[in-house]
Each structure stands twice: as structure tokens, then as C-alpha cells.
Amino acid sequence: MKAITRSQYGGPEVLQIKEVPDPSPKKNELMVELHSATVNRTDCSALTGKPYLVRTFIGMFTPTAIPGTDFAGEVVAVGAEVKDFSVGDRVWGFDDQGLQSYAKYMCIKEHRGVAKIPENYSYEKAAASAEGAHYAFNGLKNLQLESGSKVIVNGGSGAIGSATIQLLKYLNVYVTAVANTKNIDLMKDLGADKIYNYESEDFTKDQERYHYVLDTVGKSHFRACKPLLLPGGIYTSSELGPNAENLYLPFLTYFSSKKVKFPIPTNCRRSVLYLNRLITEGKFEAVIDRAYDPKDIADAYNYVSSGQKTGNVILNLHKL
């Protein structure tokens, strides 16, 4: 089969399209013919091997040969013990520990992060419902969110941010979103109650007070956002922050009225199943920026690494 491959960590120049052996499903695995994946910020870390922590999952010195963390496609074979999937099923999923989806085929264990694509949801939308939405779900799952909670989301236009806003609106939470001029209409479409244009306004000067400040793009810091929080309020970020402060501030603020929490993402399966339910109910729809063909994979990585995508960037694997 054809696959996008690499033999070392580095920039997009290490990627090549090559012929490699077809995978074959073990007894508890599905073999999927891939239609779409995304190029996302997790893939960017896996490409360079930085931060070094990512290498514990995909190889300390030499990375797994085929990149790719999410997928959508059709089941073409199942192992003898697979119970819940059949040949012909349309499936999607996510796994940030060496999935290797940038290929014509891949195999995944049926109890990992994989689900049947809801009716009338495209392969592109399914692939785009994985990575950012997984981190969004993990960022929210330990917070005490309820109808009437007030949350400010910095970076509402990214993969994590656009999913976070939708998950919050599903819970009937009041959302203030921060984005740039070109994404103001998107923030309205996603259901934001109030919007800050970060190009002309400073959201940290907002006079409203919030239960949570969620920086899904890692562009703020706790000290500047602390006045926005109500007593008992919590600040989280998707990035480590200056001097990795978001790793130690949770300990320093543990007994304070206003706290920092740093969400550690786990359990891709739980996220995929939760999102699948929301997609089926018509309560979640992935935001897609643009699509690239496999031959343009370097351009796709360069665009995603710029930190300027809106939602998700698709890779057309059916064109491999």
C-alpha cells in the first residue's frame, strides 16, 4: 500500500510517500481503508518529537514509520474475535499513541477509540471531530459545569476551542469567546453569548466574572486572567505557559480561592463515544478550515504549525 512515511524526527521535509507492506488485522482488530484524517497540532509534536514526552509513546530515537493520529474510513476486514464491527461499516476514531493513519489501510483494536460514523456525517467531518474535540472533552470533564455556569474561552477558533464552545453550549453554559476578526461570525454560529475580538480588545479587562477561564490556545497566563474569576473559579490552559508555570501553579494555588488546573488528556475511547453521541443528536459538528492532498503534506504541516488554522485541516487519504 501507499503511505506517508518518515525514518527520523524533523520538519515536514522528512516525510515521503512510499510503498510499504499492507497491515493485517489481529484477532481483535479492524482493518480500515482510510478516506480522511486531519493534520493537527498533536501530529506536529509527533513530527518533531517535541516536547520530548511525546517520544515515550512513538519512539525515543526513531519514530513510528507512519504518522497520523485520527482517521475516518471503511472497514475492509475484521479479526476473528471482533464483535461490534463488520466489513462495510463507516468508522472514525482517534489514538495519540502511534496510530499510523496516514496510509491506504490501518488496523485498530475494536476496544480503542473507534466508533461507527453517524448517518449523514461525512468522512471529513468525522476525522475532524477527533483530536481537538478529544482535548476539549478532557479539558471539561473534571469541571463542575452546570446550566448557568459562566465560562470564557480564549482561542475559540482553534480545533480545541471550536469544540470546547460546542460542548459548553450543549451543557447550557454561558460562553464568552475570544477570537480574531475573521472568526467572529464562526463564534456566533457556535453559540457564543459574548465575543471578544483579540485584535482590537483585551478580554482580561472584561468586567463580568466567570466560574472558569479556559485558554484553549495557550496565549494567556493565570496572573492576567485571575481578576476575571469568581471566588472558587478555575483557570486552565492547553499549554504549559511561561516557564511551564501551568504544571506547578496547580500545587501553588491548591488552597487558594482561585485555582489553576492543568488537564491531562486520557482515554481516547471515552471521548470518541461521547462525541459520537453528540454528533448523532445533532449537537456537535466539526469545524473544517481546508483540505490537502497527500502530495502536499509538507504544506499541510507548515500551515498547521503556523497556529493560524480555524478548526481542523483535512488530509485527503483517499487520494493516496
Ligand SMILES: NC(=O)c1ccc[n+]([C@@H]2O[C@H](COP(=O)([O-])OP(=O)(O)OC[C@H]3O[C@@H](n4cnc5c(N)ncnc54)[C@H](OP(=O)(O)O)[C@@H]3O)[C@@H](O)[C@H]2O)c1
Ligand atoms: N495539552 C495538550 O494535551 C494539547 C494537545 C493538543 C494541542 N495542544 C496545544 O493546544 C493549543 C491549541 O491547539 P489547537 O489545535 O486548538 O490550535 P489551532 O487549531 O492551531 O488554533 C489556533 C487558533 O487560535 C487562534 N489564535 C491565535 N492566537 C490567538 C490569541 N492570541 N488569542 C486568541 N486566539 C488566538 C488562531 O486564530 P488566528 O491566528 O487566525 O487569529 C487559530 O484559529 C496549541 O498550542 C497546541 O499545541 C495541547
